[in-house]
Amino acid sequence: MNSVKLLKKHDIGITELRILLLDELLAAKEPMSFDEFKTKANKTTFYRTMEQFQKVKLVTKIDLDGKGYYQINKGNNALFVCDICHHTKDLEFPTINNLKVNSVLVKGVCEECKDNDE
Template sequence: MLAATFLQNHDIAVTPLRVELVEMLQQANRPISYDEFLSKIKANKSTIYRNLDILLSKNLIIKSEIEHKSFYELSDHAKAYFVCEACHKMEEIEIPNLPGKSVKSAVIKGICEKCS
């Protein structure tokens, strides 16, 4: 779906910055760090944060924090990741089943097979 249509369908005003943010998220095959947005988008930090917050408030993206860094991705389904504390590789894993809980995202840390 086109980024502009995506924004319109969720009652969010279409701006060039928002289109660029959504396009980056749609094309990513992994969570995107705030630093990656900042390096690829010509806007100041607070403007990027404000626009990510709009997407978060509408539950269109998921924010995960790993090692004090924020990562963002589209919230098309609940997500869980294993993060290696040695090489920092992120691997999507099956979401844990927690009866009576609605899980949006989960991060499990440890050491991967390659680093152990």
């Protein structure tokens, strides 16, 4: 689905900035922080936009070491984050009986960093 359709679907006004930010998130293979977006906006506008996207569950936010990372909401989210290189990887969402879990964050050392450390 393209950015304009997503904005319409979630009843969010269409602006050039919102389209550009969503385009980047749709193309991203991993969650992105403010500094990683090519589309430059002032911080206040960026964070207000991401907050608006979060309210309608279009985007999910992952807090890691005091920094927010954003990605398109794919429903329940399970994510591995490497403590060394900070790369992320989607994981299969675990089944946890009798609990309504929306997200899981697993932190550790990825294979590449583990191999480089030995």
